[in-house]
Amino acid sequence: MRRWLALVAACLPAAAAVGATAPEVALDVGHFLEKPGVISVTGVPEFEYNKALAFKVRETLEAAGLRVRMIGERGDFADLYERVKAARGADLFVSIHHDSVQEQYLPVADKFAGFSLFVSRTNPQVTKSLACASAIGAQMLKAGFTRSLYHADPVLGEARPFADETNGVHYFDNLAVAKHATTPALLFEAGVIVNRNEEARLARPETQALIANAIAQGVTRCLE
Numbered sequence: 001m002r003r004w005l006a007l008v009a010a011c012l013p014a015a016a017a018v019g020a021t022a023p024e025v026a027l028d029v030g031h032f033l034e035k036p037g038v039i040s041v042t043g044v045p046e047f048e049y050n051k052a053l054a055f056k057v058r059e060t061l062e063a064a065g066l067r068v069r070m071i072g073e074r075g076d077f078a079d080l081y082e083r084v085k086a087a088r089g090a091d092l093f094v095s096i097h098h099d100s101v102q103e104q105y106l107p108v109a110d111k112f113a114g115f116s117l118f119v120s121r122t123n124p125q126v127t128k129s130l131a132c133a134s135a136i137g138a139q140m141l142k143a144g145f146t147r148s149l150y151h152a153d154p155v156l157g158e159a160r161p162f163a164d165e166t167n168g169v170h171y172f173d174n175l176a177v178a179k180h181a182t183t184p185a186l187l188f189e190a191g192v193i194v195n196r197n198e199e200a201r202l203a204r205p206e207t208q209a210l211i212a213n214a215i216a217q218g219v220t221r222c223l224e
C-alpha cells in the first residue's frame with residue numbers, strides 16, 4: 001500500500017480527500033504533431049512513441065495512487081514555456097522522449113542504445129529533480145534496461161556531464177522544460193529509436209509496460 005494513501009485513509013474518511021492529497025505528476029508528451037521529433041528507423045515519429053509510453057505511465061502512476069496531469073498529449077503544444085506553465089503546482093514534471101544520435105552517426109545508429117535522464121542545474125529544485133531522475137534510473141536498471149552513455153561523450157554525444165553516472169542521469173542546464181519549471185523537473189529518454197533492434201523492442205507493449213512500471217516505482221520512491 002502506498003504510504004501516503006495509508007496515511008490519508010487513516011486520517012480522512014472522504015474518498016475525494018484521498019485523491020486531492022496524493023502527489024501529482026505533470027506528464028509531458030515530448031514534441032507535437034507539426035514537429036514530431038526524431039523519425040524512427042521504420043518511419044514512426046517520436047511523438048507517437050512518446051504518447052504511447054506516456055499513456056502507459058499515466059495508467060501505472062494512477063494505479064499506484066498518484067494523480068497525473070497530462071501535458072501535450074493532443075499534439076498541439078508548440079511552445080515549451082506553455083508546457084512549463086501547464087505543469088505549475090504539480091509535485092514533479094516528467095517529460096517523456098525517445099532518443100536519436102548525432103546526424104553523422106545515423107549510418108551506425110545500431111551501435112547506440114539505452115535510456116538516459118536529464119535535469120537542469122538552473123531548476124530551483126535541482127536536488128529533488130536529481131533525486132527523482134536517479135530513482136527512475138535505478139528502477140530502469142533493476143528492470144534490466146541499460147544506460148546510454150554517449151550523451152556524456154564529447155565526440156559521440158554532446159558532452160553532457162553526468163549528474164549520476166550510475167543511474168544514467170546527466171546535467172543539461174539549458175533544457176527548457178527543466179530549466180523554466182518551478183517544480184522539480186526531469187526529461188526521460190526511453191531508448192534510441194534510430195537503432196533497429198531497440199526500436200522494435202520499444203514498440204512492444206510489454207516493454208512500454210516495464211518502462212512505465214520503472215518510472216512509477218522511481219517517482220513513488222522520490223515523492224514519498
Ligand SMILES: [Zn+2]
Nearest residue numbers: 030037097098
Ligand atoms: Zn525528443
